[in-house]
Amino acid sequence: MTMPCLPTVIRACLFDLDGVLTRTAVVHAAAWKQTFDAFLERHDGPSFRPFDRVADYDAYVDGRPRADGVRTFLASRGIELPEGAADDPPDKDTVHGLGNRKNALVLAKIREEGVEAYPGSVRFCEVARAAGLRTAVVSSSANCRDVLIAAGIEHLFEVRIDGVVAAERKLPGKPHPDTFLEAARELDTAPDAAAVFEDALAGMDAGRAGHFGHVVGVDRVGQADALRRHGADVVVRDLAELLEEDAS
Structure with missing residues (x-):
């Protein structure tokens, strides 16, 4: 037995x-990278330092609630955003907006590829x-x-x-x-x-x-x-x- x-x-x-x-961890890491890189490029310009899907993911977002992951990673880059509201649209540069953008990407990936x-x-x-x-x-x-x-x-x-x-x-x-x-x-x-x-x-x-x-x-x-x-x-x-x- x-x-x-x-x-x-x-x-x-x-x-x-x-x-x-x-x-699904790899799906989450990819979605965080796509979300944060787009934001950082808008915030810092073309010379922005990309989100590292291993080091940054493990240290700042993996395992944390979505909004906490946004706050923790951005704090590591010296960035503070307005909290916004839980239903902020994915294109809004708030803590909840970025979190919702990441979630939309994850759900799309799961629908396309399954689990x-x-x-x-x-x-x-x-x-x-x-x-x-x-x-x-x-x-x-x-x-x-x-x-x-x-x-x-x-x-x-x-x-x-x-x-x-x-x-x-x-x-x-x-x-x-x-x-x-x-x-x-x-x-x-x-x-x-x-x-x-x-x-x-x-x-x-x-x-x-x-x-x-x-x-x-x-x-x-x-x-x-x-x-x-x-x-x-x-x-x-x-x-x-x-x-x-x-x-x-």
């Missing part, structure tokens, strides 16, 4: 979405559930449910705490631990009996800040050392590495 290789105290698994369960789940992650979730572990998705994305449905994996999770739920319940996003803590609460599981699965540095920080029992870093882009520095107990390239055959 195949079993999840986790500490024996773990009773629940809390999964990030983009980059952990689905191959693919990582086979190793699907297998791990199936094995975890068969072993009696509780499961939840914890994502900053407001499109989380649509992505889960498009990838055909919504049925694998009992609880979904995403950008929509976080806004309704006024939960601060990653790197704060509140969304993960809310998922554990809904699964009736203490944080020290829950494992966090994340590919984002902000998610690592959230997992450690919440004092969860186990924090798994998923390294899809070659940032294993950074994931460890931010609190990962173990780093894997794919969740299939955490499956083992029970010899009993």
Whole structure:
């Protein structure tokens, strides 16, 4: 029998979405680059310094709520924009306008190309559930449910705490631990009996800040050392590495 290789105290698994369960992190990075590069060229002129879809994405936007990602990246360039309103049009140079532009690009990409789940992650979730572990998705994305449905994996999770739920319940996003803590609460599981699965540095920080029992870093882009520095107990390239055959 195949079993999840986790500490024996773990009773629940809390999964990030983009980059952990689905191959959508690269779509988000490309959309952020297109959004920020167009803005920076308008703001700084033709000599602007482009958004780096690896370094800037990992440091400033990955795993964060959309508006927080806009603020954090622009602050790194010494730029401050008006907040605007949540329904600002995508062509408006406000925090929410840029965020909405990025979201429109992501949704268009998903509609055109679909969504693919990582086979190793699907297998791990199936094995975890068969072993009696509780499961939840914890994502900053407001499109989380649509992505889960498009990838055909919504049925694998009992609880979904995403950008929509976080806004309704006024939960601060990653790197704060509140969304993960809310998922554990809904699964009736203490944080020290829950494992966090994340590919984002902000998610690592959230997992450690919440004092969860186990924090798994998923390294899809070659940032294993950074994931460890931010609190990962173990780093894997794919969740299939955490499956083992029970010899009993």
